[in-house]
Amino acid sequence: MMQLNHSTRILITLAILLVIMTNWLPQIDLIAQRFLSDSISSNAIIFGVVRTLNGVISVIQSTDIGIGVASVSVGEILDPVNDLIERFSALLLATLTALGIAQVLLLFTLSLPVKIVFTAMAFACGLSLWLKPDYLPRLLKWTLLIIFIRFIFVLQVGVVWLFDWLYFDATGKAALSVLEATIGVVENLKESITSINLGELIFGSDIPVLKNEELGAQISSSVVTLIVGMLFKSIIIPVGTLWLGYKAVASAFIRNHHHA
Numbered sequence: 001m002m003q004l005n006h007s008t009r010i011l012i013t014l015a016i017l018l019v020i021m022t023n024w025l026p027q028i029d030l031i032a033q034r035f036l037s038d039s040i041s042s043n044a045i046i047f048g049v050v051r052t053l054n055g056v057i058s059v060i061q062s063t064d065i066g067i068g069v070a071s072v073s074v075g076e077i078l079d080p081v082n083d084l085i086e087r088f089s090a091l092l093l094a095t096l097t098a099l100g101i102a103q104v105l106l107l108f109t110l111s112l113p114v115k116i117v118f119t120a121m122a123f124a125c126g127l128s129l130w131l132k133p134d135y136l137p138r139l140l141k142w143t144l145l146i147i148f149i150r151f152i153f154v155l156q157v158g159v160v161w162l163f164d165w166l167y168f169d170a171t172g173k174a175a176l177s178v179l180e181a182t183i184g185v186v187e188n189l190k191e192s193i194t195s196i197n198l199g200e201l202i203f204g205s206d207i208p209v210l211k212n213e214e215l216g217a218q219i220s221s222s223v224v225t226l227i228v229g230m231l232f233k234s235i236i237i238p239v240g241t242l243w244l245g246y247k248a249v250a251s252a253f254i255r256n257h258h259h260a
Contacts, residue, residue, distance in 0.1 A: 009129055016126045023118050023150060029110045032157040036106060039160070039233065040099045046176060046226060047092040050085055053183050057082045081219050088223050095234035102238065106153040118150045141249075148249045156241045160233050168229040175222035182219055 022028065108114065121143045128135045164172075 012129055013126055016122050016129075019147065020119055020122050023115055023122075028154060032106060032154045033103075033110070035157050035161055036099065036103050040096065040103065043092060043096050043099060043230070047089065047096065049176060049179050049183070050089045050092060050223075053179055054082060054085045054089060056183055057085070081223075084220055084223050088227055091227060091230060095230045098234045098238070102153060102156070106157070109150050109153050114146075114150055118146050121146045144249050148245050152241060152245045155245070156238050159237050159241055163232055163237060168233070171225050172229050175225040178218060178222040179226075 121139070125136065125139045125143045128139050
């Protein structure tokens, strides 16, 4: 039999009322939906930039034999870069698919039936707390399960937003701007290969001139930065929050089973 003093019951009751109120607040759900939609749109933009860059580099590589000796070194440098970009575009397609699935699952957890079941379970816990304490452990573990279902994807969106705010917003935008500038550089490369200053065109005339090798390293670094961000946002953070939530609910089930 679960023994709880009066003060503890009041605190648990207030916590139950808080989660019920949070369940029906539209602001949190709308913010999560908007952020996920914005993430899909930004990933689609990155995918378009990457595919465009892949296309223009492929064109240059297919015509560099007739350009001259200077184009050979550029082709050699851009070949591994283009290979990395192709792999990145495949990863982006996978992350877009993952974000689409996450959006569907989020909409499911925000649906009216899930909210009603959540409210009913939480309300039953509150009644059991005061009227039937013996039933509370069993009701509590099922309530934890519905809390997990209801809020896990909202929590994922919140962690991804925190990751963006602390790290990826600045680094991701800088990396994307390099790739966008590179598109214009590579498009003009065939016609101006003998006199073009690649580093100056991308990074401005007020910085030291970059060698072709440095340019290739800069592009690769930008792609790797975006890859790391995409992996965290679409795989590591979602899987990590799901795993931690599952472990928390599973441990609560086991603990309550031992107490029953």
